[in-house]
Amino acid sequence: MRAQNLTLLTDLYELTMMQGYYENPSDQIVVFDAFYRKNPCGGAYAVCAGLEQVIEYVRDLHFSPDDIDYLRSLHIFNDDFLEYLRGFHFTGDIYAIPEGTVVFPREPLLKVVAPIMEAQLVETAILNMINHQSLIATKASRVVYAAKGDGIMEFGLRRAQGPDAGIYGARAAMIGGCIGTSNVLTGQMFEVPVKGTHAHSWIMSFPDEYTAFKTYAKMYPEACILLVDTYDVLASGVPNAIRVFKEMRAEGLPMKGYGIRIDSGDLAYLSKKAYQMLEAEGFGDAIISASSDLDEYLIDSLKTQGAKINSWGVGTNLITSGDWPAFGGVYKLAAAKDKDDAEFTPKIKLSENSEKVTNPGNKTIYRIYDKETGKIRADLICLADETFDESKDMIIFDPIETWKKTKIKGGTYTLRELLVPIFQKGACVYTSPSVMEIRDICTREKDTLWEESKRLVNPHEVYVDLSDKLYHIKSDLLEEMSMKALGEQ
């Protein structure tokens, strides 16, 4: 748990709007959806992450005396409003898709149902946390996919955009499938494995490479990965490593978790040659680890080139999501009602771009699985109170090109509601799994994707459709608004 209260981790406009609602009191209860529009890195899915931090944040939401003093010093907020903030806490409901789940564009990853002032305040921090961790978890998942079963170690802390990006980025990278992180604080905070080798400076601090290797091997015989590229990989690094491994073997040390790391040069060529040299001396089971500005595409290419690498250290491009800098999640008002009303009134945001027109209403999402294979057939966004019967045929259709329809035969599919209750009436009703449990969830989740949706380039998109009822509510609202606009011309 953080020492610092994050209540002011918000954009100023959330607070100025809050004051506006305070001064023009309304009993509105609203529904906000947090969703994203485009899968990162040209993929066909994302991995959602960051919910545990959202939960901690919402639980701890309160304005301390220092916070109030600071807000007063801005000369924007009046005394009555500041007094109200003193007693402020979250009283609403939150629903979310559990961390580690594979998710698709336009579906609400998180839904806030709360009095408007509360729902508005939490926008920025929720997006900040979900956007960052979902981005890095998705990137990690792609890197892990490219490695085809080899372990990925997250090495990015030194290149992360500051401490928080390093800490929570490593958490997200673990959720996406890394086997460990070099980040010790993340290891401590989230009970995930910490892993590492050693730096070039270790070698350079000794009079020669052999002595450096020997000294390291003596201290860490069970995690002895020797960095072989400080001087010359094939002429010096690998031969010196082999000399040390032979001595370890002669001493009867357990030869597990031993090997080399190559951090520069042609990784395909060097790893193949290094493997031949190791194998010739009976060290064919040595770990051959590689690092050096890797990402999913380079790992994929190295695999295609037949590189003899079975362990990968990935830093910069993973922790920063080098080729895709932002997740792009947004938080949009979807419905509102007066406190005493039974029903929500759907709200819609128009846009010239049909992709950007929001989905109105108080919604939920059902995932439709193929009963036989367990793979995802489609996701269906619908109204929260809609129910479906798995024994009945289901007709789903593309919400833009509505003539594209699919009939899913009753009895051949199962349904799972993705949004689960997290807060009810301000009380947290959800216990976050541990990060390693979320990692397992994520592994199982990726198994529900068809192979065609996992490939790195031009993957097949997963269908996200609207229920008939939701589609008609949306069309009617669009029609109504366009007629109104005509009337105003």
Ligand SMILES: Nc1ncnc2c1ncn2[C@@H]1O[C@H](COP(=O)(O)OP(=O)(O)OP(=O)(O)O)[C@@H](O)[C@H]1O
């Ligand atoms: N066989 C290969 N196929 C494709 N890319 C490779 C191959 N071997 C290495 N690379 C990648 O090429 C880039 C190498 O860059 P560069 O030559 O600038 O640095 P380097 O070899 O690591 O040397 P140094 O770190 O000393 O600058 C890295 O991103 C590395 O992962």
Ligand SMILES: O=P(O)(O)OC[C@H]1O[C@H](OP(=O)(O)OP(=O)(O)O)[C@H](O)[C@@H]1O
């Ligand atoms: O390449 P990345 O994917 O970002 O992975 C992390 C990099 O960080 C280290 O290099 P650095 O030069 O910082 O330290 P070193 O002297 O230990 O090699 C390591 O050797 C990797 O090359």
Ligand SMILES: O=C(O)c1cccnc1
């Ligand atoms: O342990 C390592 O090998 C390591 C850690 C951080 C960055 N690069 C390498």
